């Protein structure tokens with residue numbers, strides 16, 4: 001045992017005995033003899049904020065991450081002083097604070113330890129910068145597992161890892177490389193199937209050590225700022241994540257087209273090349289909704305300009321693309337070229353909006369345009385100005401989405417690849433250095449972009465994508481995982497990153513399909529698109545310097561595979577949109593790693609490849625060349641193989657066949673999966689019928705939902721949406737599908753086609769809303785097991 005005195009010799013300081021306690025409604029303050037204050041804020045019965053001050057002093061309380069819309073309030077709060085500790089009890093947890101040393105222990109109401117301080121809060125004074133290096137260590141019982149933390153390209157379960165959060169432009173990163181582009185200091189711990197979460201809301205460079213340095217200890221620390229963390233109690237992992245997402249914010253619904261397929265390359269130019277690519281998609285009938293313009297559309301990489309040579313008439317081009325169903329998305333980077341004749345530069349200089357070094361000169365750095373200055377997006381006035389810059393692009397030219405890149409911020413040819421530490425930031429009126437603002441810079445840029453695009457796209461919805469992000473960025477933007485590589489290992493990484501981002505509150509994420517650096521084989525591209533269509537954000541992108549990466553460049557077989565899977569994504573749009581709606585409404589992650597799906601099954605705790613898309617579809621990518629299938633774990637419960645319709649029992653590992661045109665896919669029994677007809681782009685066709693695939697289940701009711709609205713705009717917020725709830729009850733010789741619709745949106749279709757999968761009997765009789773109908777009148781097809789019912793039916797009863 002190392003004693004506190006020994007630690008103090010190593011430069012660590014510890015809280016002493018508690019000398020006073022006070023309560024102000026939801027805030028409890030415990031002060032120690034050596035001037036440490038622990039302030040607890042009871043946010044909800046299961047969400048507690050822990051904030052520590054040294055020298056009797058708190059910093060100004062300000063966070064970019066916390067959403068004002070989150071739920072607040074609790075039904076019960078009791079505080080009692082005992083001999084050795086204070087006891088705080090809410091409706092969900094009990095918390096002990098040791099009078100001797102301020103260490104805390106959190107229990108559930110049954111008395112199980114959920115999260116216990118090891119050394120607890122301690123700190124070291126920073127002689128170089130002033131302030132403290134704040135640290136926290138927690139006991140880590142053997143068998144505890146850890147998940148979360150954003151985009152880390154390593155095993156989903158982080159046990160044994162040490163992790164760093166410092167947004168970094170990591171071109172062609174590798175497995176286990178750290179840090180990457182994003183900084184999401186939120187993790188989920190789980191011990192004996194009870195999950196909790198910790199969000200360390202500190203934007204300085206942070207570290208997390210999950211039993212790496214000391215086998216029984218998990219710790220986290222920051223190079224400055226406060227020890228300020230939120231504890232979320234589960235015990236269900238999904239509740240931990242929804243509570244975290246509620247606190248840091250949920251996204252708006254994107255326009256439905258943003259959930260379509262996107263095509264990108266660095267770069268498509270000139271205009272004739274863009275048109276050639278978009279026309280080819282239509283010719284080959286591969287659905288596609290968005291085309292991206294990378295940096296070469298600009299005049300000398302000057303943001304908010306268009307190259308006269310390559311894009312002489314952007315408005316006309318964007319309009320013509322739109323007529324063909326393509327939405328144009330353009331890249332905007334933070335670096336503003338130093339050029340006295342460039343209006344954006346001039347404006348920012350006049351208004352004094354660029355970042356400056358500690359001693360006064362501008363922060364100068366090289367990016368694509370050469371020497372640049374960089375707006376201080378942590379200044380609200382700068383954000384307001386930046387948002388106005390989008391007027392022309394969005395309102396006049398008609399661009400539909402904006403892609404923010406290089407916002408770590410990335411600087412070329414310098415050590416550290418970013419700003420030096422001394423650069424000053426406004427931080428919304430809390431002036432600080434880059435050490436504090438670095439990790440939040442990208443999010444504030446995306447936020448300013450979002451505000452601009454939203455303003456000028458209104459009444460349509462904005463679409464933003466960012467590379468760098470901090471917790472809370474999901475309120476403004478989607479994201480992609482940065483500059484990956486066209487290798488099989490990166491297919492594994494892409495799968496992990498999308499799942500991990502989902503667990504970290506940022507579901508709307510995808511990878512560069514096929515890989516950004518280097519060139520994939522056709523086989524790798526085919527396997528990647530099969531996975532990519534099950535990621536919330538689905539875009540092919542490549543650096544373009546190793547050949548082309550449009551599906552047709554890989555030959556006919558790959559074109560067919562691509563079409564098949566992109567078509568499947570378009571058919572599943574109502575399912576995907578409903579997943580998004582659940583994420584936007586309740587913070588439910590769109591992708592669920594198996595451990596999140598069934599944490600009570602220990603088999604899931606170390607799985608990485610399989611995940612649940614939404615609530616009812618199990619996906620497992622093939623990640624090796626020359627495969628005819630793979631072994632995978634099918635979680636507990638009963639499932640149908642989507643392709644063969646074979647009924648399979650879960651809870652074990654199995655071999656699953658998967659030739660090049662198949663990805664292992666399983667549907668949960670009892671599920672009702674909605675599908676639209678195939679379209680080449682969202683809105684191409686009137687949806688004249690909704691299809692429901694009904695996967696028979698014997699026994700208990702199974703619920704499914706379908707959320708729909710106008711697919712764009714904000715009418716849904718006024719109640720103009722349609723939410724259908726279906727529940728399936730299967731008996732040996734009959735089945736009932738109940739249907740209940742809420743919301744005032746009238747869907748275009750008047751009928752629903754139902755296909756039964758796995759029905760153990762032949763349909764002989766059908767009743768709709770208690771009225772017997774003839775099989776002919778509902779177009780019953782015995783071979784396909786389909787029938788058609790009015791879209792406003794309430795109860796369908798079939799009997800064998």
Ligand code: GLC
Nearest residue numbers: 265266294295331405482483
């Ligand atoms: C960065 C981005 C990449 C983009 C390139 C050029 O490398 O990550 O997606 O294509 O810059 O803008």
